[in-house]
Amino acid sequence: MTKKEFVDMLVKKHALPRPEAEKILNAFLDSVEDALATDGNLLVRNFGAFKVVRHQARSGRNPRTGELISIPESSTIVFRASKSLTDLIN
Secondary structure: OOHHHHHHHHHHHHOOOHHHHHHHHHHHHHHHHHHHHHOOEEEEOOOEEEEEEEEOOEEEEOOOOOOEEEEOOEEEEEEEEOHHHHHHHO
16 A cells, blocks of 8 residues: 555545645654654554664675675664554454
């Protein structure tokens, strides 16, 4: 589902004007970004948890040439669905 399709669903399901639905979704997404950037995690009850996981710099090998390369430090976002969301999907 794309962001546009999600906004369309909000408009249809909650009888909202399109600009208001877009504003609500954008506010939610901005809040998630802010929470992850400042705190590193976000827990939404009955939905799931977002967490920033940091990977330290390490060395690796280029599989094609076999030469050693350095892999820089990086961060990724991990989402773990709540039990109620997982049960709903299954």
